[in-house]
Amino acid sequence: MRLPLIFFSLLALIFASRAAAADSDWVLVDENQYSAFFYDRNGTTPARDGMIQVRTRVVYTEQGRKEALNVLHGLPEPSRLYESRYMYQIDCVEKEGRLVGVTHFDKNGAILRSSDLGDTTVLEYLPPGSRMAIVAEDNCKP
Template identity: 55%
Template sequence: MRALFLATVCAGSLFATAAWCATPDWFLLDENPESSFFYDRSGGNKTSEGVIQVRTRVIYSEAGRKEAVKVLKGLPQPAMLHETLYSYEINCVEREGHLLAATHLDNNGNILKSSDLAAATQWQYLPPDTRMGLVIKQACQP
């Protein structure tokens, strides 16, 4: 099902490149008792000058899943939540991020819920001491 998700992202993106559609290379950036946080090193599609599009992945522990379902609205079968894939735009110069989409998956990679968030979210500063700050450190290297 992850392959179907990635194929959909690739087909729907007019600006997608071969690198964006490549098999994900998930690199562990952070772990805590609630979740593990990964960045896809095979992505990093440049959308405009200084702006790139990246993918991240959160795999939940049991405690993290319970916390996540409290926040998520309208998630069918919340007990099945295993991970969430996110798509972001990052302005490397300004250290800002814009959440584009979130897809929640079960343990088999089946989509539980997918949301296009581009119109509902704003650009935000990404502090260095956050998970997305770690993504900037990896993705925005010269």
């Protein structure tokens, strides 16, 4: 009797994940010779008082991909790296943020590697004008 429950739970999770991905609304924050940086207008969720979580996305240029691969050692099939998606937690009151997760994708959306960083990062000040400060300004509304 447990098998059907597990099966339907997994099926529901798959459909929910696809629906969430389909509802993404990527807002361009900035771009340079290395990448284009976006946040998901529909991917912001409250975490607790004064805190939010927000999804961001970096789509690499060829030069940016090479730079990213200098840091991403051990990435399977590194030549396929196209973009990285990050989950950040932002303290809207203190204007601080921390990275809690990252997933690297190829151009077709296949996951190359995913990491949960929630236990290894700390809140850091978001300097005015930085990509994450802009994301905070757009999403930390009273």
